[in-house]
Amino acid sequence: MFTGIIERTGTIVSLTDMGGVRRLTVAAPEIAGQLREGDSLAVSGVCLTALDVNPELFHADLAAETLAKTSLGALAAGSLVNLELPTAAGSPLGGHIVQGHVDGTGELVSLKPVVSESSPHFDKQTTDWTLRVRVPEHVRPWMVFKGSVALEGISLTIADFDGEIVTAAILPLTYWRTNLHALAAGAPINVEADVLVKLAYAKLLDDEKPRFELIEAWLVAEGF
Incomplete structure (x- = not known):
């Protein structure tokens, strides 16, 4: 989980096709040193998994859904991206609950x-x-x-x-x-x-759906 409080920006180094996914390389000397292989982080709001990390940069693979729903696959080398590490349990929630699941x-x-x-x-x-x-x-x-x-x-x-x-x-x-x-x-x-708004909206729509009632007329019509 993230909170939308951006800590640093990084710079896209490259986007490389790798058979079904695109490998994103980001230069982030102020934050890469805090990452370990497999860590999650948000890149311009997109939750990604850090790969091949070193103190200067990290890589991440962009799946088809990520390429379809976000801007990352269309960005060019040199583009700035926002970076945020996951919020540690017990930390103050400075912004709001951000999942990193871009709509x-x-x-x-x-x-x-x-x-x-x-x-x-x-x-x-x-x-x-x-x-x-x-x-x-x-x-x-x-x-x-x-x-x-x-x-x-x-x-x-x-x-x-x-x-x-x-x-x-x-x-x-x-x-x-x-x-x-x-x-x-x-x-x-x-x-x-x-x-939270999405959940409330889904609940509202669900409440508006007609409820099924098991009544005698339905049983007769269905041959019971």
Whole structure:
């Protein structure tokens, strides 16, 4: 389990086809040394297994489902990715429950500073930003105003949702610590809905289903 609190970014070195899977290589000198072969970690919100680890980088295999549901297979060498180690038992839950099971890939609509860049008070290092992401249609029922969502693995609060586009506020620390500052409009964004919202939604749908009742008319009709 993860919490969506990004610790470091890494840089994609290569993506190599390996007969059914693609081998991802990530340079991450600030975090690779903490990994062991077989450890889990989140890469831009995608839970992966670390392979062939050394102090400078790690590898991970991307299965067909990962390639279909996430942006990782489409990224080029040099792309920044967000990295998070699993949350240890008993640790504070700083963000929200993030499984690393990406629901789909959205699209970055815009990422703009709250203060106009022409303003004398604009400072790129300290300003807040407004992030807008178009989420996939099948994920939209789980977007809840003031609820949580993981975008690129980052735990964020939904400040607005118009039925298609999620808006979230980005603090300067988040902007610079994550890969957001390196993304442009149109970039693919990994989206994971809050698992608690998904469970509640599934329960609601289940409650609306008509319940089967064993009655005499049904028994007669079925030949009992």
